[in-house]
Amino acid sequence: MKINLQSSLSIATLAIGLCGILTNASAQAVDVAAAEAQLKDSKCTKCHAVSSKKDGPSMKEIAAKYKGKADAEAKLIKHITTGPKVKVDGFEEEHAIIKTKDTAAIKNVVAYFLTR
Numbered sequence: 001m002k003i004n005l006q007s008s009l010s011i012a013t014l015a016i017g018l019c020g021i022l023t024n025a026s027a028q029a030v031d032v033a034a035a036e037a038q039l040k041d042s043k044c045t046k047c048h049a050v051s052s053k054k055d056g057p058s059m060k061e062i063a064a065k066y067k068g069k070a071d072a073e074a075k076l077i078k079h080i081t082t083g084p085k086v087k088v089d090g091f092e093e094e095h096a097i098i099k100t101k102d103t104a105a106i107k108n109v110v111a112y113f114l115t116r
Helices: 004-028 030-040 058-065 073-083 104-115
Strands: 085-087 091-094
Touching: 030 058, 030 104, 058 073, 058 104
Parallel strands: none
Antiparallel strands: 085 091
């Protein structure tokens, strides 16, 4: 079987593209158990549930709001680490701050929210 230069380049391009996709997918993998433990420890589940609304929006609502937005991760990290004002039952209060300073744990929680 003869393989010409164009076929070789096409195969190489495909292989490089697949490597990029696989690397990106593994980089975004969520440690569900760790995220759920952090959410429980930080008392996030007091106001947020996976699919039903509590005092705060559900994780599904949050994921839908930020779906496809390039700045989703950055905005959510800022939200859970700075304690901005939020409205609960018509009253403004400070959003609770996540109880960790570990960047990887914070990103994992945000990824968990965005994949619900």
